Amino acid sequence: MFKVLVSDPISDLGIQQLVDAEDIIVDKKPGLSEDELVAIIGEYDALLVRSQTRVTARIMEAGKLLKVVGRAGVGVDNIDLDAATQRGIIVINAPDGNTITTCEHTFAMMMAVARHIPQAYMKTVNGVWDRKSFLGVELRNKVLGVLGMGRIGSEVAKRAKAFGMDILGYDPFMTEERAEKLGIKLASVEEIVRNADFMTVHTPLTPETHHMIGKDQFAVMKPGMRIVNCARGGIIDEIALVDAIDNGIVAGAAFDVFEVEPPAEDHPFLKHPKIIVTPHLGASTVEAQENVAIDVSEQVLHILRDEPFSNAVNMPPIPAGLQSKLQPYFILGEKLGSFISQMTDGPVQEIVVGYSGDLAEVDTQPLTRYVVKGILSHHLGTEQVNVVNSMHLAKERDVNIVVQKSHISKDFTNLVTVSLRTKKEDRTVAGTLLTGYGPRIVQIDNFPVDVTPEGNLILISHNDKPGIIGRVGTLLGTNDVNIATMQVGRQLEGGSAIMVLRVDKGTPKEVLEQLTNLTELNTAKEIKI
Numbered sequence: 001m002f003k004v005l006v007s008d009p010i011s012d013l014g015i016q017q018l019v020d021a022e023d024i025i026v027d028k029k030p031g032l033s034e035d036e037l038v039a040i041i042g043e044y045d046a047l048l049v050r051s052q053t054r055v056t057a058r059i060m061e062a063g064k065l066l067k068v069v070g071r072a073g074v075g076v077d078n079i080d081l082d083a084a085t086q087r088g089i090i091v092i093n094a095p096d097g098n099t100i101t102t103c104e105h106t107f108a109m110m111m112a113v114a115r116h117i118p119q120a121y122m123k124t125v126n127g128v129w130d131r132k133s134f135l136g137v138e139l140r141n142k143v144l145g146v147l148g149m150g151r152i153g154s155e156v157a158k159r160a161k162a163f164g165m166d167i168l169g170y171d172p173f174m175t176e177e178r179a180e181k182l183g184i185k186l187a188s189v190e191e192i193v194r195n196a197d198f199m200t201v202h203t204p205l206t207p208e209t210h211h212m213i214g215k216d217q218f219a220v221m222k223p224g225m226r227i228v229n230c231a232r233g234g235i236i237d238e239i240a241l242v243d244a245i246d247n248g249i250v251a252g253a254a255f256d257v258f259e260v261e262p263p264a265e266d267h268p269f270l271k272h273p274k275i276i277v278t279p280h281l282g283a284s285t286v287e288a289q290e291n292v293a294i295d296v297s298e299q300v301l302h303i304l305r306d307e308p309f310s311n312a313v314n315m316p317p318i319p320a321g322l323q324s325k326l327q328p329y330f331i332l333g334e335k336l337g338s339f340i341s342q343m344t345d346g347p348v349q350e351i352v353v354g355y356s357g358d359l360a361e362v363d364t365q366p367l368t369r370y371v372v373k374g375i376l377s378h379h380l381g382t383e384q385v386n387v388v389n390s391m392h393l394a395k396e397r398d399v400n401i402v403v404q405k406s407h408i409s410k411d412f413t414n415l416v417t418v419s420l421r422t423k424k425e426d427r428t429v430a431g432t433l434l435t436g437y438g439p440r441i442v443q444i445d446n447f448p449v450d451v452t453p454e455g456n457l458i459l460i461s462h463n464d465k466p467g468i469i470g471r472v473g474t475l476l477g478t479n480d481v482n483i484a485t486m487q488v489g490r491q492l493e494g495g496s497a498i499m500v501l502r503v504d505k506g507t508p509k510e511v512l513e514q515l516t517n518l519t520e521l522n523t524a525k526e527i528k529i
Contacts, residue, residue: 001023001024001025002023002024002025002045002046002304003024003025003026003027003043003044003045003046003065004018004024004025004026004027004044004045004046004047004048004300004304005027005029005040005041005044005046005047005048006026006027006028006029006030006048007029007030007032007037007047007048007049007052007053008030008048008049008050008051008052008053008072009030009050009052010028010048010050010072010293011072011289011290011293013290013293013294014072014289014290014291014292014293014294014296014297015048015293015297016297017294017297017298017301018297018300018301021301023304023305024301024304027044030052031052032053034054034056034058034059037053037059037062038058038059038062039062041059041062041063041066042062042063042064042065043065044063044065044066045065045066045067045068045304046066046067046068046069046070046300046303046304047059047063047066047068047069047070048069048070048072048296048297048300049069049070049071049072049078049079050071050072050073051073051075051078052078053078054078054079055069055078055079055080055084056080056083057080057082057083060080060083060084060087060089061083061087063087063089066087066089067089067090067303067304068089068090068091068092068299068300068303068304069084069089069090069091069092070091070092070093070296070297070299070300071091071092071093071094071296072094072289072292072293072296073093073094073097073283073292074093074094074095074098074292074383075093075383076091076093076313079091081313081314084314085314089314090303090309090312090314091312091313091314092296092299092300092303092309092310092311092312092313093296093311093313094291094292094293094295094296094311095311095384096151096291096295097283097288097291097292097293097294097295098282098283098288098291098292099151099152099155100155100287100288101282101283101284101285101287101288102152102230102282102283103152103155103156103159104285105230105256105278105281105282106152106156106200106202106228106230106282107156107159109228109230109254109255109256109276109278110139110198110200110226110228110254111139112254112276113226113228113252113253113254113276114136114137114138114139114198114226114252115134115136116133116134116136116252118276119134119273120134137197137224137226137251139160139163139164139165139198140163140164140165141164141165141166142165142166142197142198143165143166143167143168143195143196143197143198144157144160144165144166144167144168144196144197144198144199144200145168145169145170145187145192145193145195145196145198145199145200146160146167146168146169146170146184146192146199146200146202147170147189147192147199147200147201147202147203147212147213147235148170148171148201148202148203148204148231149169149170149171149174149178149179149182149184149202150171150202150203150380152202152231153169153171153200153202154182156200156202157169157182157183157184158182161183165198166185167182167183167184167185168184168185168186168187168191168192168195168196169182169184169185169186169187170186170187170188170189170192171347171397172347172348172379173347173348173376173379173397173398173399174186174347174397175347175349175398175423176423177398178397178398189212189217190217190220193213193217193220193221194220194221194222195222196222196225197222197224197225197226198225198226198227198228199213199225199226199227199228200227200228200229200230201213201228201229201231201235201236202230202231203231203232203235204231204232204380204381204383204384205231205232205233205234205235205381206377206378206379206380206381207528208378208379209235210234210235211234211235211236211237211240212235212236213227213235213236213237213240213241214236214237214240215237215240215243218240218241218243218244218249218250219249221244221249221250223248223249223251224250224251225249225250225251226250226251226252226253226254227241227250227252227253227254228253228254228255229253229254229255229256229257230255230256230257230282231257232257233255233257233258233259233260233261234259238258238259238267238268238269239268241253242268242269242272242275245272245274245275250274251274252274252275252276253269253274253275253276254275254276254277255269255275255276255277255278256277256278256279256280256281256282257280257282258277258280261280262279295311296311299311310392311389312388312389313386313388313389314386314387314388322362322363322366325362326362326364326366326367328433329359329367329370329414329416329433330366330367330370331370331438331439332416332431332432332433332439332453333367333368333370333371333374333416334370334371334373334374335374335431335439335453335454335529336371336374336416336418336429336430336431336441336453337370337371337372337373337374337375337376337377337418338374338375338377338378338453338529339374339429339441339453339527339529340375340418340419340420340427340428340429341374341375341376341378341379341420342378342525342526342527342528343427343429343444343459343525343527344420344422344425344427345422345424345425346422346423346424346425347422347423348375348397348399348420348421348422349398349399349400349421349422349423350399350400350401350402350419350420350421351371351372351375351394351399351400351401351402351418351419351420351421352401352402352403352404352417352418352419352420352421353368353371353372353401353402353403353404353416353417353418354403354404354405354406354415354416354417354418354419354430355367355403355404355405355406355414355415355416355417356405356406356407356408356412356414356415356416356417357406357407357408357412357413357414357415358413358414359405359414359415359416360405360406360407361407364403364405366387367416368391368401368403369387369388369390369391370387370390371416371418372390372391372394372401373385373386373387373390375418375420376390376393376394380393412432412442413432414432414433415430415431415432415442416430416431416432417429417430417443418430427445428443428444428445428446429441429443429444429445430442430443431443431453437452438452439452439453440452440453441453444459444489444498444500445498446491447489447490447491447497447498448489449487449488449489449498449500450487451487451500452485452502453529454529455484455502455503455528455529456502456503456504456505456506456507456526456527456528457500457501457502457503457526457527457528457529458499458500458501458503458507458512458515458524458525458526458527459498459499459500459523459524459525459527460472460498460499460500460501460515460521460523460524460525461496461497461498461521461522461523462496462497462498462499462520462521462522463494463495463496463497463520463521463522464490464492464493464494464495464496464497465494465520468518468519468520468521469486469488469499471518471519471521472499472501472515472518472521475511475514475515475518476501476503476507476511476515479508479511479514481503481504481505481507481511482503482504482505483501483502483503484501484502484503484504485501485502486499486500486501486502487499487500487501488500506526506528507526512524512525512526
């Protein structure tokens with residue numbers, strides 16, 4: 001017999017399968033303090049929470065029988081994952097439960113902004129019968145741009161097709177084949193910005209997606225564009241959007257999210273006649289709350305009964321001997337993945353991870369998870385990707401993963417090599433651990449280097465000509481970007497070469513553009529580790 005403690009208000013219907021199970025006893029005790037939880041958790045095999053309960057290391061230490069902590073929702077920042085992993089406690093969440101409800105809210109907002117529904121409602125209930133001021137537009141035959149074709153974005157695209165819309169979809173992992181299956185046209189962000197009549201964003205908020213729609217994008221939009229954001233505040237530059245509406249570029253916007261929540265009382269969205277807002281209601285339906293509880297309860301049952309399960313967010317226990325061998329390489333693997341994902345253009349089709357030297361003798365599957373996590377996190381965000389689900393997320397996006405091993409490793413005792421293949425290019429990085437120095441990148445494509453993968457970096461490809469280093473240094477200095485270290489790599493004198501600079505702060509996009517305009521310089525990319 002297993003005992004499950006529910007310490008937050010969770011849908012009764014959602015946990016009904018636990019209540020009905022013959023081998024499960026469920027106790028519902030919401031509102032307990034940490035001390036109160038510590039006092040009773042020792043008799044329970046599972047703990048179910050939402051966001052109110054903080055599951056601390058102290059609580060887990062007292063949970064001598066605790067096998068699983070279930071979060072009825074997505075975010076797990078209220079759970080000490082490191083403490084759970086150290087004690088072999090599995091932490092699970094419910095990432096799919098709000099997919100449909102967020103998709104439907106997106107459509108509600110799209111219809112509302114197309115037909116001015118909130119504005120018309122306010123005038124009508126205030127006694128003004130005004131049919132002339134609210135001329136709307138149809139969705140039929142309009143082009144919808146969907147930025148982010150994950151679970152929610154894909155559901156939005158399906159429903160938009162039923163409305164007779166043409167869909168342009170962007171996603172850093174989407175291939176032509178997958179787009180064809182969904183019945184949409186694969187497009188770049190720029191193509192969507194220039195051609196869409198409606199735009200909806202469904203990407204995570206990452207450094208790459210922060211203000212991905214801003215002043216430059218609004219400047220080239222089709223006049224009359226309407227924009228919906230039910231994803232994350234900060235993806236669209238709020239101030240630039242207001243300017244675009246006031247200048248007649250954007251016809252209207254509907255936002256469920258803000259960069260800062262709740263927004264300030266004087267936020268320009270709140271009183272703008274062409275902007276519709278809701279208070280982050282994307283997941284606020286009865287069904288969504290029930291679904292996340294059902295999903296997490298189902299996984300708790302599987303774990304307690306020692307059956308296959310999914311949606312774990314922490315690393316499963318690794319045998320002590322293997323852990324001691326691989327632990328130093330986990331950081332290296334994740335940094336290699338992050339580095340190569342930022343230097344590569346185009347949707348990722350294949351990841352090849354190579355292990356040479358002593359690493360070829362051990363089970364490197366846990367290390368591969370860290371490499372894939374580093375690659376996916378750049379595009380999907382650290383909230384969505386962890387070392388447990390990284391392989392599943394790659395498979396879900398049709399990314400092929402190949403692992404290769406060789407007992408021979410020239411120059412290094414151990415070498416981890418990561419290659420990415422996209423429709424545009426193939427790129428490679430390799431790294432190792434140097435005693436006393438930690439992770440090092442020792443190869444970028446075919447160029448030997450010695451780079452510490454941390455901080456703000458600039459990766460430059462150029463022709464090996466006299467004076468190029470001086471011109472780069474002068475340009476950066478003029479723009480107040482200080483160089484901390486520099487590494488150069490080349491194969492032949494006068495041929496292709498690369499330069500890796502560590503700088504003291506982030507490099508503005510306009511400075512990177514200035515670099516690419518220098519004679520003999522080909523590309524310049526910012527990489528943040």
